[in-house]
Amino acid sequence: MDTIIGIDIGFGFTKVTDGKRFEVFKSIYGEAIDFQFKESLLHQNAEQDEHIQIDLDDASYFVGELAERQSSNRQFTLDQTQFVATSTKILALAAISRMMKTNQASFKVVVGLPIGHYRQYKSELENMLRQSHKLGITNAKGERKEVVIGISEVSVIPQPIGSVMDRLLNDVGKAADQRFAIEKIGVIDIGFRTSDYTISDKARYSERGSLTTQNGISKAFEVIASKLKDSCGVNVELYRLFDAVESGSIKIRGKGFDLRKITQVAFQQLAANIASDANRIWNDDWDMDAIMITGGGGSVLAAYLQPLLEGVIIPIEQDLDYRLHNVRGYHKYGCNRWASAASPASTAKQPISEDSATDENANKDDT
Ligand SMILES: Nc1ncnc2c1ncn2[C@@H]1O[C@H](COP(=O)(O)OP(=O)(O)OP(=O)(O)O)[C@@H](O)[C@H]1O
Ligand SMILES: [Mg+2]
Structure with missing residues (x-):
């Protein structure tokens, strides 16, 4: 039987789960190089570092941290088309x-897919993935194997809806929390690059009240990076700031910089912008029951954001890294959609259908 997999490809991190295991890696890839000093590199790092190296369509790539460290030609694109x-x-x-x-x-x-690109790229993404893919996988020891990944079905859903599915469904894709099936809930998904706003109305995606903005955590990181540039003249790449911001300091050319104050200022400003966007686009949705904050950026900004939002906030669930709530929801949605196909008896009770999770309202403004 086919394995059901959820994949959330964010601008910051790629998240994947089969329902049992979760993996997260930075959404960076680059040309694979031959390690010249493989032995010493491996000796030091093999234990703690993930090694993701794939050959695809006649090219070889390092992915995630490995690309960040080793590839001279890194791709870290923040442009959605590309x-x-x-x-x-x-x-x-x-x-x-x-x-x-x-x-x-x-x-x-x-x-x-992000809300703003959902309709435009949905089919392209489905067609690109729904195929049989041949690739080479090389592990940290340099051992290469050929694999075939068959993808028989692809379902594309608007990114933040994953977090709603996560709350609505249990691990086998059956309704868990009825609240999400009957209420009107606003979702703010704060990622690295974007913030997505959407409404789940009785577990249906509503295109009205949905928006993608560029107010992701990277906006705050830009402020921090520019401050660092002023202080020491070094351009720190944004994706290198995660750990520094988390720990509150960074070392550049041997000198430590305290980042706490500037982080607080930058986060406060970003939260104010996100809240004002939410209050504006949902101005007419006064019948909304509650607001849910999600995404990896949601966990760091929630404290700044909550006092600024108009409405009841659904408390953040601390059972999982916040970056993973969407992808866990995708997996549950896959179980709801495909696992139940095998047992038709259960379909009558489906809390959601494909349309409801996806483009329920898409046709309305087409006509
Ligand atoms: N353990 C962690 N490591 C790194 N970043 C974390 C961690 N926990 C939370 N974060 C925050 O999560 C943010 C990324 O969140 P998320 O993975 O949801 O973004 P994304 O989906 O990749 O971006 P987008 O939605 O814009 O495409 C980071 O900017 C960081 O502030
Ligand atoms: Mg995201």
Whole structure:
């Protein structure tokens, strides 16, 4: 039987799960190089570092941290058009390769797209993925194997809806929390690059009240990076700031910089912008029952954001890294959609249908 997999390809991180294991890696890839000093490198790092290296369509790539460290020619694109066309396939297959137990396996995949690009790229993404893919996987020891990834079904859903599915459904895709099936809930998904706003009305995606803005955590990181540039003249790449911001300091050319004050200022400003966007686009949705904050950026900004939002906030669930709530929801949605096909008796009770999770309202403004 095909394995159901959820993949959330964010601008910051790619997240993947088969319902049992989760993997997260930075959404960066680059040309694979031959390690000249392989032995010493491996000796030091093999234990703690993930090694993701795939060969696809006659090219060889390092993915995630490995690309960040080793590739001279790194791709870290924040441009959505290029993102979908070139990066998505590499990152999605790299993600699936992490879930492979054998050299040949077949999958059904649920993948999310940002709200603002959902309609435009949905079919392109489906067609690109729904195929049989041959790739080479090389492990940290340099051992290479050929694998075949078969993808029989692809379902694309608007990214933040993953977090609603996560709350609505249990691990086998059956309704868990009825609240999400009957209420009108606003979702704010704060990622690295974007913030997505959407409304789940009785577990249906509503295109009205949905918006993607560029107010992701990277906005705050830009402020921090520019301050660092002023202080020491070094351009720190944004994706290198995660750990520094988390720990509150960074070392540049041997000198330590305290980042706490500037982080607080930058986060406060970003939260104010996000809240004002939410209050504006949902101005007419006064019948909304509650607001849910999600995404990796949601966990760091929630404290700043809550006092600024108009409405009841659904408390953040601390059971999982906040970056993973969407992808866990995609997996549950896949179980709801595909696992139940095998047992038709259960379909009458389906809390959601494909349309409801996806473009329920898409046709309305087409006509
Ligand atoms: N353990 C962690 N490591 C790194 N970043 C974390 C961690 N926990 C939370 N974060 C925050 O999560 C953010 C990324 O969140 P997320 O993975 O949801 O973004 P994304 O989906 O990649 O981006 P986008 O939605 O814009 O495409 C980071 O900017 C960081 O602030
Ligand atoms: Mg995201």
